[in-house]
Amino acid sequence: MKLKSLAVILVVAGLALAFYGFSGNVSAANVNVTFTILATQTLTISGTPVAFSGVTLDVPTAAQTVAVTVKSNVAYNLTYTAPANFTDGSKVVPIERLTYNNTPFVTGPVTLQTAHPRTTGPGVTHSYDYVLTVAFDDADPGSYTGTITYTVSP
Numbered sequence: 627m628k629l630k631s632l633a634v635i636l637v638v639a640g641l642a643l644a645f646y647g648f649s650g651n652v653s654a655a656n657v658n659v660t661f662t663i664l665a666t667q668t669l670t671i672s673g674t675p676v677a678f679s680g681v682t683l684d685v686p687t688a689a690q691t692v693a694v695t696v697k698s699n700v701a702y703n704l705t706y707t708a709p710a711n712f713t714d715g716s717k718v719v720p721i722e723r724l725t726y727n728n729t730p731f732v733t734g735p736v737t738l739q740t741a742h743p744r745t746t747g748p749g750v751t752h753s754y755d756y757v758l759t760v761a762f763d764d765a766d767p768g769s770y771t772g773t774i775t776y777t778v779s780p
Contacts (some may be wrong), residue, residue, distance in 0.1 A: 667698040667778045668749070681764045689755040692726075694745050696742070698750035700780045704739035704752065707775050708732065714768035719760055721772060726754035731774065 673692040681687060696702060708731045711718035722730040738752065 630640070637752045638709045663699070665698075665700045665719060665780045667696065667700075667702055667780065669704075669776060669778045670752070678758045681760050683760055683765055685759070687758045689757050692754045692756055693751050694754065694776050695749045696739075696745060696778050698742075698745050698778065698780070700744055701741045702739070702744075702778050702780055703737060704742065705735045705737050705777050705779075706731075707734040707736075707777070709772045712720060712770035712772040713774050714766075714770045717766045717768050719764045719770050723758060723764065725757050726771075728757075735777070 671692060672695050673690065676690050676692060678687045695702060696706065708721050709732050711720055712723075721733065724731045742750070751773070
C-alpha cells in the first residue's frame with residue numbers, strides 16, 4: 627500500500643512538474659489599442675481646364691462637363707465660389723453668362739449639396755455641364771479668364 631501511495635505521489639509530482647516546473651513562471655500582459663478617426667474629405671475635379679474657343683455671340687456653346695468627385699467619411703456640404711466677372715485686363719464678362727446644368731453661376735458661396743450622406747468606395751461624382759452664352763453687349767474681343775473654386779466641408 628505504501629508503494630502504491632508512493633507511486634501516486636510520484637505521478638502527481640511529475641504532472642505538477644510537467645505543467646509548472648518545466649515551463650517556468652507564466653505571466654501575461656495586455657496591450658490596449660485606441661485610436662481616433664478624423665473627419666476626412668477629399669475633392670477631385672476632372673474635365674478641367676474648361677476652354678471655350680471661337681465663341682459666337684448670343685449662341686450657347688457646346689456643353690463641357692466638369693465632374694466633381696467627393697470622398698468623405700461624414701456627411702458633407704459642397705459649395706462653389708466664383709468671381710463676379712471673367713476678365714481680360716480691364717475688360718469684363720459677367721459670370722452669369724456661364725451656366726451649370728442650366729443654372730447661372732453667381733459669386734457665392736453657393737451650396738450645391740447640403741448634408742450629403744457619407745460616401746463609400748470611389749466616392750460620389752457630381753457632374754456639371756458648363757455652357758457659355760456671351761451676349762452681344764459683352765462683345766469686347768479678348769481672352770477672358772475666371773476661376774471657380776469648389777469646396778467640400780463636413
